[in-house]
Amino acid sequence: MTEHEPLQPRVLDARSLRGLAHPLRMELLNALRRGGPATASQLAAKLGESSGATSYHLRQLAAHGFVEDAPERGKGRERWWKAADEGLVFDSDQFQDADPEVRGAMDTFLHEVANAHTRELSTWLATRNEWPHAWARSTDMSDMTLRLTPDLARELKGRVHDLIDEYRDRAPGTDTPDSEQVRIHTHLFPIKTD
Template sequence: MDAKSLRGLAHPLRVQLLGMLRSDGPATATQLAARVGESSGTTSWHLRQLAEHGFVEEDTGRGNRRERWWRAVHEHTAVSTGEFGPDEQGPLAAYLYEVASAHYRQSTAFLAERQRWSPEWTGAASLSDTFLWLRPEELGELTRRLHELLDEYRRPAEDGDEQVAVQFQAFPRSQP
């Protein structure tokens, strides 16, 4: 992702809309507006901005002349934060903040509805953390290997599956 694309995504509503299109599949601006509590005009404008930057596209196989459907172009977005220059740090920070906020909302939504899941699902779920002492190259290797492991589990949905949010964060921690 370059700085121009990043600026196109670094907006709270755009991060949210793109996330919904990725997790729930194609939708119209009106459907998305109802889910996020915005007007369809607002969501439509933000969807066009996402399309301009290559994150979403019109799903021409659905709808009609009055109903415009949108779908995500990619399954996920990966950003290597070290590749952005000093003048790009503002949009990068805005985007990363929105991603972290979305992860927080997903985690708390699970906790709020945890009792509706079976013991098998709640026992398999995890909200955990750990602290490691690493050098930058070790953190890079850990990140690469974890992404490879996640790719091994990527497949189309099957009967009995539930969509699972996997949130991975690894960053140096400031010492108190």
């Protein structure tokens, strides 16, 4: 893959979920996706971890295909890592009959995703006044409640993902003025109304 080819999201399976479901691994992967290639030492400094821990967990992520070497960056013995995909797709249908170990990994993964979303949203709220007005008026923190069947909910989820994919295909390059990485969080779940 060349540096200019767009990366695609990865659909998690039971094996990859077990390899990813660790808070530090998820942080490392997110740091590489957002900040680009880095060494274990750079990531350790950024995340407040030891380089031994980041190095170990990067190797585990590589063993499961989440990260790969970035040899174009390395000099000598310096090992650079980069994300192997753009994001993750969690399809709960794949885990309906999961064994207890996979269910435990799934719980860890989903709770870490929820925690990451909370941190990202809190960071945005704390720094929103530092952004240009054009960005402030282009953000969204909406919530809506609909009454849907499971089939309609799956259809809505699919249409939202298709729409996001359309924008992924139209994404400007990093050299485009005023372009920034944006985070899109979607949450769709039933609630009890009693």
